[in-house]
Amino acid sequence: MANIAKGSDGSELVATSDKRLSGKELGTAVVTTDSFENPGLPPHRQRVTDTDPRRLARAARIVAWLFYLSIAGSLFTIFAYMFFPIEDGDTTSLRLSTLYIGLGSAFALLAIGIAAVHWGKAVMADKEGVDERHPVRGTPATRERAIEIFKEADEESGFSRRTVIRNGMIGAFIAFPLPAIALFRGLAPMEVDPNNELKHTFWKEGLRLTRDPTGVAIKASDLTIGSSVHVIPEGLAELPEHEKLDAKAKAAVLLVRLKPEDLNWTSDKRKSWSYDGIVAYSKICTHVGCPVALYEQQTHHLLCPCHQSQFDISNECAVIFGPAARPLPQLPITVDAEGYLVALSDFEEPVGPSFWEREK
């Protein structure tokens, strides 16, 4: 390939006609004297509206018409606003109101746009112009004067000379925003320790498992094999709305009943947290906290719809796919005297996404 020059060829490098450029300023750029010369602007090509007066008149008519049509569009929009009211609870009226107001104003806007652009392209004089560029940097005289001003100011203020003053000022400038950072501590309540909050949930010993969102308690006998129920702790549904959401964000649980022999346990302790094939796992993904809401009955897999982490219920909700790193925490459960499912305790580990002090 003769036309691929590998490496730089020193003899090819020559100074350009522009005296300001030295070889050093060029860097890797190659400038040769053997290059073509710019042929200059090509001859001007006339538009059809320049040569044919009838076409010009037509274009001007179209522009004018479009502006008047735009006025009509705006008026139509006002009429649409008045004559297409939204009837209470009627989605068709909402759709029509939105559509007609939208179409009317879109028409008004587009007509202005097309008119103005057409005016510019077809009717206005087609005179291409050329502006000269100047280097972005100031002229040598300006730059010199700027340096001089700095020097004078330095001299007059003693900025360089009086180091004690200068350093004091720099120190003060560094220090003065610090109180603002302290103020930001107030963004969260003072008395609450986040670390502690993240490690406990609403669950405690003896709380019944109730349906989400109704709060109806669940009996072990209500659950058939293969069924799954979204669960909140007893009493959570009665909390004031905001405490409810905060509590639910940690306490939401998925209850599933499998055949007891389908469940594999690593310890008897973990097995004792289940009841006759009924297991309860935190619904909050250990990745970034989405609800792991999709249960695949055939495979006993739980899927998080946000980032596709999958957990295997038959193996203590171990991660089998996706970005999550830890199994879903298991809620220890049993049944009370009346046959209702109750919690044996809170979760034994923090639920939800990992955080820095989790193991502390």
Added chain:
Amino acid sequence: MTVTATPPSGGVTGKVSNYLDERTSISGAVKEFGRKIFPDHWSFLLGEVALYSFVIILLSGSFLTFFYQASMATVEYEGSYIPLKGVEMSVAMASTLDISFDLRGGLLLRQIHHWAALLFIAAIGLHMLRIFFTGAFRKPRELNWSIGFVLFLLAMAEGFTGYSLPDDLLSGNGLRIIDGMILGLPVVGTWISFLLFGGEFPGSDIVGRLYTLHILLLPLILLALIVLHLMFVIIHKHTQYPGPGRTENNVVGYPVLPVYAAKAGGFFFLVFGVVVLIAATVTINPIWSYGPYDPSPVSAGTQPDWYIGFADGALRLMPPGLETYWFGYTWSWNIIIPVLVLLVFLALVFAYPFIEAWVTGDKREHHLLDRPRNAPVRTAIGAAGVMFYAVLWAGAASDIIATHFRVTMEGVINTLQILLILGPIFAFMITKRVCLGLQKKDREIALHGFETGRIVRLPGGEFTEVHQQLNDYDRWQLVSFNDNAPIMVRPNERGKITGSMRRRAAWSRFFFEDRIAPVTRTEHKEALEHANH
């Protein structure tokens, strides 16, 4: 407009002009900018689309603030959307529903706002790609690239904060994911999350705080930087594509008054009109079908707005089990790694103009754009970056891809994981070769002309196709590009070869080793002589 000294003439216009000029010296600005020349090209409109979308967002957003209430206090919904009647939700959600269902034109304005926001970020992205692939970021415009990059980040931040304001199920899950990501950051994560949400997630502060960011702080910075961005465009004067008559020392185009005022002004209305047309006919973010936020339910196939996709995809493409316990603390690599990957990617985007300037060592001002083919390695790097972004983006839709094309989700994710590494490499190699191929074709045409399709039979019986030489203007397009060659390692004044010199030489080889030089006059003359024999 002429502004005369005393006494004012020219009727009302003259009087008003004189009044203004005597108080503002506006005639100077008119003289300076009124006939300023702007070059013409469709790709220069991308930045305009971004600017105009921003104006549309400001207009529609201001309207929405009159009705939206950024409170997380609970109310029972009593508006006219029947399926949600009586449902407990935040005031933020209820007021958003009221805007949608009980305010005439409210839904339209909400949709204009949302569509314009999507368009804003899309236009910024395409504008950045245009700048990148044509080398418009070169001296003296490196700083304006940096400003534009910050604008891109701010636009995404605006998008995300706005997306979260309705406090619906989908945006609540988005916030939950952000919270989970913040929690996973080492050392400071727990506290940042706690301070951001005013306690535990979701708390009752976040919507109000995001609102302040969304309508005050971020738009203020955005507006200031846009002004700065445009000021630089005026100071630098616009770049232009190479062509006959165009040089590094001129700008060829049309004057602001009247042609650009008409075309650019009209273009604002065109963009506005198209956004309104889309908003009037295509539903966006139907929060009423998601319902209010509740930490327990989530719908399958949850998707963020498109511009957050690449970040979500980075989270999704992490392999399982990446978490360690060191020194008693939890290191969530499944969060830290994607966050670092995104930061490094963005840092590279930010730094590219400075990297290329260092490699080339070219200290000249560049106002003539490069055709992408004439900077093969830069174009290839851009393609690799686009590929990387695209794979992350596709990652955010892994579940949708799986269900739509009836393939396994695991298969999609594993494929994308491999593509994330190999895709950019292939994109780089293929793009570079394509560019070099196109350059060779250009060279060929510049030397020998184009094929006329006319076959002639020579006296000897040989058939040959007649080539016709290009005219001077067309040839200039093909031969007038920036040519670069690798630098040689040279000792400095003290006779030492520095490590920095070696690195620069190595990088310049990476950039310019494969090089197609532009046709020279001598080469062209030789080719002509050869053809005439």
